[in-house]
Amino acid sequence: MASLGAAVSVITTDGPAGRHGMTATAVCSLSDSPASLLVCINRNSRMHDVLAQNGVFAVNVLAAGQEDLSRLFSNADLPMAQRFASAGDLVRTAVDVPGLGAAQLTLACAVTMTIEASTHSVVLGEVREILKGTGEGGLVYFGRRYHALV
Template structure:
């Protein structure tokens, strides 16, 4: 799977005052009518339970200059959630999930379906709100390293 190139995203959620965010490449468009996206999250990680319970998520598409932010949300540095979120400027749109103010695009979603499959759960989200940022070079991950496109 290391050869599968993917646009780097930070998927976020919030529930009862708790925030969670993780860097992912397993996300894509599903439909444009209604606008729908999906993200795949490891359900063996107990900390991801908040994504399955909250009913909302935001998919924040990263630009090349967000590489340090992606690294902070990758989990490799063992940062707390507060430390991760301190690396960017965040607000909220319609659902209340944290949204990155300068993302290339932010898809603020309500979960319409959860599909468990082996180690992951596929969250399908209908876009409740959309914010488009600048047309910067996209941050891509492939061959265990970052690239820009």
């Protein structure tokens, strides 16, 4: 899979099960009418259960040079509160989950369906709000390295 390049995003959620965030590359647009996307989440991850209970999430598409945000939200040893406190400007979205203000783009979604597939769940979300962040360019993970797209 290291040869399959993908955009780098941070998935965030908040609600009855609490606030959580994780770095993901398994994110894909699904439809433009209604605007929808999908995120693949390992069923053994903490995010899987939190997201299932909260029913809402945001996809924060990282920008060129934001490797630090990707590493921050993929650090399993770092408490969740510290991840969010270190993430910079947080913005509240229409689905009441935190977005990363520094990201290139934040897509706030409501879960519409979950499909179990192998070790993961494919979570489909309908986009309820799109927020432009301060980040510019794109960030791709390929060959076990980050690559900036400007």
